[in-house]
Amino acid sequence: MREYKISVRQICFSLVAFSLAIKMIMLTAVTASISGRMLWLSAIVNFAVDGLFILYILKISEKFDGLDFYEILEVNIGKVGAKIVFALYAIIFFVKAYIPILEQKTFIEITLYETSPTILTFMPFFIFSAYFCFKGMRAIGRCADIAVWLTVLAVLGLIALTLQNADFSELLPLADIPLTDVLSGGIKTSLWYFDSLYILFFIGHFKREKLTKTKILGAFAIEGLMIAVFTAATFAEFGVLTERQFFAPVKVGLFSVATLNIGRIDYIAAFVIATSNVFAIAVPLVFCTYCVNKVIGVDGKVLTPVIINAIMAALILFTEKYLYVFFGFISGYAVYAFAFFAYVVPLIMLFLKKGSIKR
Amino acid sequence: MELNANINISKLALKALIGESDDIIFFDFTCGEYDACAVYVDSITDRDMLGMEVISPLKKIEGKHTVKELSKSVTLANVELVSEIRTIADLVLGGHTAILFDGKKKALSVDLKKFETRSIAEPPTGFSIRGPRSGFTESIKTNLSLMRRYLKTDDFIVEMSEVGKMTKTGVALLYIKGIADENLVKGVRARLGKIKTDGVPDSSYIAKHINERRGSLFKQVGSTERPDVMLERLLEGRVGIIVDGSPFVLTLPYLLVEDFQSAEDYYISKYRANVVRTIRIIALLFSILLPSLFVSAQLFHIQLLPQNFLLTIINSIKGIPLSPSLEMFFILLIFEILNETSVRMPKYVGMALGVVGALVLGETLVHAGIVSTPAVLIMALSGISIYTVPEIVETTSILRLIFLFLAGSVGGYGIILISAFMLCYLTTSDNYGVPYLAPYAPLIANDMQDGFQMKSITDMKRRPVVFASRNKTRRGNENA
Numbered sequence: 001m002r003e004y005k006i007s008v009r010q011i012c013f014s015l016v017a018f019s020l021a022i023k024m025i026m027l028t029a030v031t032a033s034i035s036g037r038m039l040w041l042s043a044i045v046n047f048a049v050d051g052l053f054i055l056y057i058l059k060i061s062e063k064f065d066g067l068d069f070y071e072i073l074e075v076n077i078g079k080v081g082a083k084i085v086f087a088l089y090a091i092i093f094f095v096k097a098y099i100p101i102l103e104q105k106t107f108i109e110i111t112l113y114e115t116s117p118t119i120l121t122f123m124p125f126f127i128f129s130a131y132f133c134f135k136g137m138r139a140i141g142r143c144a145d146i147a148v149w150l151t152v153l154a155v156l157g158l159i160a161l162t163l164q165n166a167d168f169s170e171l172l173p174l175a176d177i178p179l180t181d182v183l184s185g186g187i188k189t190s191l192w193y194f195d196s197l198y199i200l201f202f203i204g205h206f207k208r209e210k211l212t213k214t215k216i217l218g219a220f221a222i223e224g225l226m227i228a229v230f231t232a233a234t235f236a237e238f239g240v241l242t243e244r245q246f247f248a249p250v251k252v253g254l255f256s257v258a259t260l261n262i263g264r265i266d267y268i269a270a271f272v273i274a275t276s277n278v279f280a281i282a283v284p285l286v287f288c289t290y291c292v293n294k295v296i297g298v299d300g301k302v303l304t305p306v307i308i309n310a311i312m313a314a315l316i317l318f319t320e321k322y323l324y325v326f327f328g329f330i331s332g333y334a335v336y337a338f339a340f341f342a343y344v345v346p347l348i349m350l351f352l353k354k355g356s357i358k359r
Numbered sequence: 360m361e362l363n364a365n366i367n368i369s370k371l372a373l374k375a376l377i378g379e380s381d382d383i384i385f386f387d388f389t390c391g392e393y394d395a396c397a398v399y400v401d402s403i404t405d406r407d408m409l410g411m412e413v414i415s416p417l418k419k420i421e422g423k424h425t426v427k428e429l430s431k432s433v434t435l436a437n438v439e440l441v442s443e444i445r446t447i448a449d450l451v452l453g454g455h456t457a458i459l460f461d462g463k464k465k466a467l468s469v470d471l472k473k474f475e476t477r478s479i480a481e482p483p484t485g486f487s488i489r490g491p492r493s494g495f496t497e498s499i500k501t502n503l504s505l506m507r508r509y510l511k512t513d514d515f516i517v518e519m520s521e522v523g524k525m526t527k528t529g530v531a532l533l534y535i536k537g538i539a540d541e542n543l544v545k546g547v548r549a550r551l552g553k554i555k556t557d558g559v560p561d562s563s564y565i566a567k568h569i570n571e572r573r574g575s576l577f578k579q580v581g582s583t584e585r586p587d588v589m590l591e592r593l594l595e596g597r598v599g600i601i602v603d604g605s606p607f608v609l610t611l612p613y614l615l616v617e618d619f620q621s622a623e624d625y626y627i628s629k630y631r632a633n634v635v636r637t638i639r640i641i642a643l644l645f646s647i648l649l650p651s652l653f654v655s656a657q658l659f660h661i662q663l664l665p666q667n668f669l670l671t672i673i674n675s676i677k678g679i680p681l682s683p684s685l686e687m688f689f690i691l692l693i694f695e696i697l698n699e700t701s702v703r704m705p706k707y708v709g710m711a712l713g714v715v716g717a718l719v720l721g722e723t724l725v726h727a728g729i730v731s732t733p734a735v736l737i738m739a740l741s742g743i744s745i746y747t748v749p750e751i752v753e754t755t756s757i758l759r760l761i762f763l764f765l766a767g768s769v770g771g772y773g774i775i776l777i778s779a780f781m782l783c784y785l786t787t788s789d790n791y792g793v794p795y796l797a798p799y800a801p802l803i804a805n806d807m808q809d810g811f812q813m814k815s816i817t818d819m820k821r822r823p824v825v826f827a828s829r830n831k832t833r834r835g836n837e838n839a
Contacts, residue, residue: 113659
């Protein structure tokens with residue numbers, strides 16, 4: 001019998017804790033630069049598409065009766081085929097991790113430090129990340145149980161700080177932004193989404209319970225709602241200048257009366273978001289490690305996460321100047337590859353046979 | 360080697376094994392028609408009982424008898440017949456008295472051990488204003504009697520064993536059948552059986568041997584000096600280990616949350632108990648994080664400090680020759696030295712030293728301009744707070760040092776990273792199959808009835824799910 005690595009509740013919590021935290025830093029500014037005051041709608045569009053695929057993956061996985069994604073592929077296209085597909089997914093997860101890690105690094109350096117060198121301030125993250133990857137899906141689930149409260153409280157705190165100076169008339173009129181801008185905003189920022197990828201890799205590793213689909217979709221909807229409210233509130237505070245507020249968590253509370261009287265209490269929320277983000281940006285690398293382990297046929301080895309994180313650390317260290325170039329490449333081209341692996345591959349699963357596998 | 364019918368040969372064989380020590384007595388007397396010899400360790404034998412209940416009745420016997428018949432004249436319950444020289448030697452060393460008879464190939468072994476023990480007193484740790492005053496002692500018998508006083512059920516099981524090649528220390532495994540998970544009992548029993556050591560001076564030795572993660576900084580075996588706490592833990596589904604010679608009884612599996620619960624919480628109002636538990640958590644966070652946050656704020660994140668507080672700090676650090684992190688390390692070092700000295704010194708000198716250290720030394724350091732007042736204040740607060748959860752002081756004091764080092768070198772993000780690392784480590788750690796951070800990671804709603812916050816004991820109707828007890832109900836069910 002398979003030992004389940006994560007529970008339905010933990011999947012829900014990981015969506016709220018990690019997938020929410022990862023979208024809190026630059027997403028608002030980038031979406032605002034394309035979709036203007038309709039940034040919240042771009043976010044909702046992305047959430048809607050992702051939500052639909054999450055529902056679809058959860059539904060289709062019922063057909064495979066407890067098999068995980070690798071086993072489904074193995075049954076249908078053989079061991080070698082499954083390994084090839086997983087190698088491609090490993091690359092996808094690796095690339096998916098790149099921008100959020102670089103974004104977090106920039107956030108940390110610009111908002112929390114002034115002169116400290118990167119090698120000292122951010123590089124220790126990869127030691128943690130390697131450990132987190134080594135611990136795998138179980139760590140995602142259990143850490144989400146704690147981190148969810150931190151993330152939710154921090155986001156609610158930031159929204160509360162925003163409301164004081166928010167002028168929601170900035171979001172009006174609704175109709176003068178072309179739909180193409182809204183959709184373009186959605187596509188260009190979709191690298192922060194594709195959360196259905198994680199669900200695809202969770203299948204077979206959690207025990208189905210009553211209302212599994214409703215619970216997971218509910219959690220995803222809460223995440224979507226919080227992001228939509230946060231982006232809208234940020235735009236309501238900064239108006240057209242939102243696209244300049246790259247590090248929203250330390251900007252939204254800047255002019256709050258509480259901040260002026262007591263001190264930069266918004267930094268506490270920023271620190272908390274940064275804490276949740278430490279896990280969140282490592283999550284794609286956890287799945288990358290999982291894929292690589294499947295490809296090379298090992299399990300629970302220390303070397304795989306160490307190598308993956310070392311490569312990522314080197315990449316971050318030597319390419320940090322090219323954030324915008326990489327962002328342009330990933331949001332312009334790589335997102336279509338993401339879309340293929342997050343949306344098209346699950347659709348192909350419709351034609352795969354059920355089968356069974358000896359464990 | 361078997362006993363010889365010739366008592367002199369048997370005595371020689373025994374002397375060869377254990378006779379080198381001067382406190383091993385070979386006392387010759389006559390028993391009816393037989394020459395007899397009582398062999399015992401003088402320092403651990405109840406000589407009054409030996410004289411009155413063993414030797415005196417045996418001396419009154421007349422005629423010929425078998426050893427079994429002779430044993431009936433001994434007016435004590437713990438009498439057995441033995442014939443192996445090695446067994447006799449072991450029993451004598453364990454506090455038994457062996458009676459050898461000339462012409463017999465069997466000897467009597469009578470349990471007459473008597474160790475000097477202190478009387479039952481209030482434990483120095485886990486003190487409470489309300490609740491029982493009794494605490495465990497160094498005697499395993501006394502400790503078992505304290506537990507038997509509470510648990511008058513045949514489901515309460517005590518499994519005795521010996522650990523230690525030289526010390527042969529008595530170890531009792533305690534659990535309640537039907538409540539403790541059988542796999543847990545098996546696991547602990549197996550671990551105890553695997554211990555290979557020459558001696559066990561204290562239960563902490565056993566704790567170190569049965570740790571699942573031996574290199575871990577974090578405590579993995581619970582301990583208590585209070586029988587009422589032990590009872591509560593057994594009723595929750597844990598198992599206990601009493602070690603002869605130690606007043607600290609071990610409990611397994613250990614959850615981090617249990618050290619935030621004091622015995623008194625259950626005897627007072629739940630509202631007060633919850634306030635106190637919250638204070639303990641805040642104090643623990645203070646003790647670990649406050650010095651490091653203060654240092655990182657000064658070095659890297661000055662904007663975090665409110666303006667007025669910032670001005671106070673700026674005024675107080677003028678002319679201080681040490682950097683913020685070195686300053687904090689220096690105060691921490693002084694604090695640890697004072698702490699270590701006051702513990703090791705004789706009690707009254709220690710108290711005086713504490714006063715001299717805290718007041719005079721601290722004051723002088725500030726006036727001399729070596730350290731700043733806020734830094735002393737922060738470290739004092741941290742130093743006091745650490746003792747609100749005394750059971751994990753060893754861990755928290757090291758964590759404080761690690762956090763301080765990272766805050767001084769990496770700053771706030773270092774604190775974030777080490778916190779995340781700790782969280783990941785603790786959430787994925789299991790202790791005898793039980794998650795270390797339960798009931799919070801994984802979240803177990805039922806078990807949160809007695810976590811960092813607690814319900815009234817009348818509302819704690821079910822046993823903690825995490826211990827996988829078969830009997831799940833504690834209150835409101837006749838099966839409970």
